[in-house]
Amino acid sequence: MRSSPTVAVTGLNATDNPGPGVAVLRALRAAPDFHGRLVGLAYDSLDPGIYHQPLGLSAAYLIPYPSQGLEAMRERLFEIHRQTPFDVLIPTLDSELPSMIALEPELAAKGVHLYLPTREQFDLRSKARLAELGARAGLDVPETRVLSDVRELYDVHKDVPYPFMVKGVFYGAVKVNAVDEAVHAWHQTVAKWGLPVIVQQHYSGEEYDIVAVGDGRGGLIGAVPMKKMLLTDKGKGWAGVAVKDPTLIEMTERFMAASHWRGPCEVEVLRTHEGRSLLLEVNPRFPAWTFLSAGAGQNLPWAVARLALGDAVAPMRDFKAGTMFVRISLDQVTSIDRFEQIASTGAITFEKEKDPP
Amino acid sequence: MNVERLRELAISDTGFVFDPYSGFTFSVNETGRFMLQALKAGHAAEAVAAQLAEAFDLTPSDDPSRDVHEFILMLREQQLLPHDDDREG
Numbered sequence: 001m002r003s004s005p006t007v008a009v010t011g012l013n014a015t016d017n018p019g020p021g022v023a024v025l026r027a028l029r030a031a032p033d034f035h036g037r038l039v040g041l042a043y044d045s046l047d048p049g050i051y052h053q054p055l056g057l058s059a060a061y062l063i064p065y066p067s068q069g070l071e072a073m074r075e076r077l078f079e080i081h082r083q084t085p086f087d088v089l090i091p092t093l094d095s096e097l098p099s100m101i102a103l104e105p106e107l108a109a110k111g112v113h114l115y116l117p118t119r120e121q122f123d124l125r126s127k128a129r130l131a132e133l134g135a136r137a138g139l140d141v142p143e144t145r146v147l148s149d150v151r152e153l154y155d156v157h158k159d160v161p162y163p164f165m166v167k168g169v170f171y172g173a174v175k176v177n178a179v180d181e182a183v184h185a186w187h188q189t190v191a192k193w194g195l196p197v198i199v200q201q202h203y204s205g206e207e208y209d210i211v212a213v214g215d216g217r218g219g220l221i222g223a224v225p226m227k228k229m230l231l232t233d234k235g236k237g238w239a240g241v242a243v244k245d246p247t248l249i250e251m252t253e254r255f256m257a258a259s260h261w262r263g264p265c266e267v268e269v270l271r272t273h274e275g276r277s278l279l280l281e282v283n284p285r286f287p288a289w290t291f292l293s294a295g296a297g298q299n300l301p302w303a304v305a306r307l308a309l310g311d312a313v314a315p316m317r318d319f320k321a322g323t324m325f326v327r328i329s330l331d332q333v334t335s336i337d338r339f340e341q342i343a344s345t346g347a348i349t350f351e352k353e354k355d356p357p
Numbered sequence: 358m359n360v361e362r363l364r365e366l367a368i369s370d371t372g373f374v375f376d377p378y379s380g381f382t383f384s385v386n387e388t389g390r391f392m393l394q395a396l397k398a399g400h401a402a403e404a405v406a407a408q409l410a411e412a413f414d415l416t417p418s419d420d421p422s423r424d425v426h427e428f429i430l431m432l433r434e435q436q437l438l439p440h441d442d443d444r445e446g
Contacts, residue, residue: 206379227380243380271379275436321377322367 006085007305008039008112010063011092012049016329017234018288020092022049024301027294029055031302039086045343051332059084062346066096073099074106081110083347088113088308090264090301092285094170097122115263115308117214117284124259125282127167127198137258139251139279142270143201153182156199165200168193175202205272208243211286211293212252213300213307215315216262221307222298222316223252223267226289229324237289242296244321247277255282264290264304289325296323358429362437363397376437383435388413392428396438402429 007028011019021040028034040060042050050060061080064072073096077089089112091100101122104114116122124133127144134141143160147153157164157179166185167173170193174185182199189197212223225248228237252267266287268280286301293300296319303313342348367375372385374393385393391412395405406422415421432438 208380229380241375241380243377245378322375 002036002087002309002311003033004036005087005305005309006037006039006058007088007090008041008080008086009090009092010041010043010096012040012042012047012060013044014048014052016232017236019047019049020286020288020290022052022055023288023290024090024092024286025049025055025057026291027299027301028305030291030294031299034302034305036087039080039084041080042342045339045346048332050342050348051334051338053332057350059347059349060342061348062342066093066099070099070102074103077103077107077112078110080347081112084349086112088115088305090114090286090304090308091116094284097284113308113310115304117216117259117262117265121259121261122284125255125261125265125284127169127281128196130198130200130279130281133255133258133282134279137254137279139254140276141279142203145199146196147199148196150183150186153186153199154179156182160199160201163202165198165202167198167200169196169198173200203270203272203276203278205270205276205278207280208245208248208269208271209237209240209287209289210248210252210267210269211264211290211300212256212267213264213303214256214259214261215307216260218257218260220249220253220256220315221303221313222293222300223249224293224296224298224300224319225249225252226292230326239324239326240289240292241325242292242319242321242323244319249317251277251279255279264300292323292325293319295325296320358396358399358401359439360397360399363393363432366393366397366437368393368397376435379436381435388424389428392425396429396432402426 009021009024011021013019014022025038037058040049040057041063042060043065063076101116101119128146130141131144145156145160163175163177165173165175166189168189176182176185186197208225208227210223210225213221215221225243226240227243228240230239232238264286266283270278270280298316298319306313365377372390375382392405395408402425406425409421433440
């Protein structure tokens, strides 16, 4: 096992709707076996993770948004790799995964290892294919329709009765009770996320999220289910607790067996008041609350780094239910010099400085 | 009575209860904690009522049996006891 690799992680936007990067970096830093270096890859010079001293980043770099195209991402990653060679890259944002999956062979040729799903696996868990995934995995899913024309919305209640959720293909969900609300939500969703739009039956119940890692052969490396205890106005978990309902682990195992998922993911499950356990969606990356897995006894980011490096990682099943997380907002004080450095050059190196970032 | 879920509960001395299956937490008072511990140990409802009467000096007019049955109903609502288990003993 290589204990001192250099691991680069994206998604340092630790805002009230945080990217998972800081949590992944914290988990790596907390792994007793990890003695390597950490590199942060950010999209904005004010991404808070760049300035988070306890991470002990060796360097941070700005990278182009995925919307700027594959070529821009390739060039930038290769340039960063020339300056600060890294062994493992853990992307943490949905939107960058198609680029990273496409670049995986070229990055591997340069000695950069990723542990990602294939494009087919990535597409299978898209919101638009939830029903297909449910059928394949033998998992109960909410009644779902994928619509591309607003006129379909006027009749969809015959299949999916009100209230239902209007969801963007990548993000966003609005609960609607009548057709006028549905049409309004449709236009908002299309303006932001484009077509198609997903209409999904709304159920009342308790939501559980599972951070998990699949081995790419149908097996589960590890999983920690969590119940959100406090939500932000955007519905993001601000506090949560690890739970050990075996149904949640079994559902995750079924997803892994059906998809042969390779890498990290977040499985979202709704337990209805009638006792149904519905698969709501699968996010193709670590969630922002991933550090809970390390705290509960399964350091899944470190497992992914080791798997990327080709190490054998034994399946993990034990974790401490009742381990909680509670987020905090705080002001990080730093020098304008650091902001200037990252803003003007797109890079900041901390190792030459006497004090940490 | 199937008390499998009750056996998993973490019950603190202060009456704070954590259900590791669902993630829910709640608090019970002293008598609630007594009943929870007794049910968790597998005692039938009427036996719990008798223990409750003895431990808290209750008289028949206090109707400890009613308290225990109401408590069992609450546990069912929280899905900590199965709904279809009518035996209570």
